[in-house]
Amino acid sequence: MSTDGPYPPSAPEPEPGTPSWPAGGQQQPPYGAPAPYGQPGPAQPPAYQQPGGYPAGYPAQPVYGPPAGPPPDNYLVWAILSTVLCCLPLGIVSIVYAAQVNDKWLRGDVAGATESARKAKQFATWSAITYGVLLVLVVIFYIGIFAVALGTGASTAP
Amino acid sequence: MTSAARRLAGPAGAAALAAAVVGYVGAVDPNQAGHYPTCPFLFLTGFYCPGCGSLRAIHAMAHLDLLTAVDRNPLTVAAVPLLLWTWLRWTRRAARGRARTWAAPPWAVWSLLGVILGFWVLRNVPGLEWLAP
Numbered sequence: 001m002s003t004d005g006p007y008p009p010s011a012p013e014p015e016p017g018t019p020s021w022p023a024g025g026q027q028q029p030p031y032g033a034p035a036p037y038g039q040p041g042p043a044q045p046p047a048y049q050q051p052g053g054y055p056a057g058y059p060a061q062p063v064y065g066p067p068a069g070p071p072p073d074n075y076l077v078w079a080i081l082s083t084v085l086c087c088l089p090l091g092i093v094s095i096v097y098a099a100q101v102n103d104k105w106l107r108g109d110v111a112g113a114t115e116s117a118r119k120a121k122q123f124a125t126w127s128a129i130t131y132g133v134l135l136v137l138v139v140i141f142y143i144g145i146f147a148v149a150l151g152t153g154a155s156t157a158p
Numbered sequence: 159m160t161s162a163a164r165r166l167a168g169p170a171g172a173a174a175l176a177a178a179v180v181g182y183v184g185a186v187d188p189n190q191a192g193h194y195p196t197c198p199f200l201f202l203t204g205f206y207c208p209g210c211g212s213l214r215a216i217h218a219m220a221h222l223d224l225l226t227a228v229d230r231n232p233l234t235v236a237a238v239p240l241l242l243w244t245w246l247r248w249t250r251r252a253a254r255g256r257a258r259t260w261a262a263p264p265w266a267v268w269s270l271l272g273v274i275l276g277f278w279v280l281r282n283v284p285g286l287e288w289l290a291p
Contacts, residue, residue, distance in 0.1 A: 099267035
């Protein structure tokens with residue numbers, strides 16, 4: 001959503017298997033055991049006792065931090081504007097995709113984040129188009145009522 | 159110099175558009191029927207949406223009447239500092255010519271979704287008319 005934060009562009013890529021998650025007081029629980037599944041990791045704590053409520057066995061890959069480089073645009077501002085100003089359920093859907101973009105990005109899922117960003121943009125565009133169409137329909141409806149009122153007024157006039 | 163001006167065209171355009179909208183809604187009163195079309199969702203379903211009352215809230219804020227604005231739509235009032243903050247960071251980023259390196263924490267975006275959905279439901283519940291526009 002916005003600029004400069006705790007991730008400098010020159011942040012080193014974390015080593016695979018290193019449990020890393022955003023610093024800065026975010027309540028993001030470490031999910032997944034550091035060791036890959038199927039390998040007898042010595043004295044690893046079980047992966048299903050994470051406080052975040054993630055289902056057991058959810059992470060199939062080792063935990064990466066956010067990838068280097070700029071995150072994809074999640075179009076959250078457009079989602080908020082279309083929800084608050086345009087009152088359409090499509091805005092809600094684009095907020096869901098916006099959240100998915102950041103969720104996947106901070107987990108290191110670049111492809112998933114990009115795909116969610118594409119859908120977020122799609123739904124923001126659709127909500128804008130639908131809003132325009134509805135606006136035109138309402139205006140036509142008002143003009144119709146106006147015309148009918150004029151018509152009945154004319155017919156009942158002496 | 160020229161490139162900085164070109165980079166700042168986006169934030170400047172957004173500010174101009176926002177000022178124009180606030181100026182128009184402040185001048186043309188949405189409390190009077192016929193000035194604006196009804197909210198499409200309210201028109202089609204008869205239920206309030208999360209954005210219902212936002213025009214009247216913007217009108218009240220344009221006249222510095224914050225209490226009336228909160229009464230019409232508290233989410234619209236709450237969105238103003240959020241949008242201002244986003245705009246300021248966008249402008250600073252554009253002025254420096256840097257790419258965005260920060261992503262909002264997912265829990266914050268999910269919470270926003272929850273707040274909007276909850277607001278949508280609650281303002282249609284009888285007895286919670288103070289949330290309705």
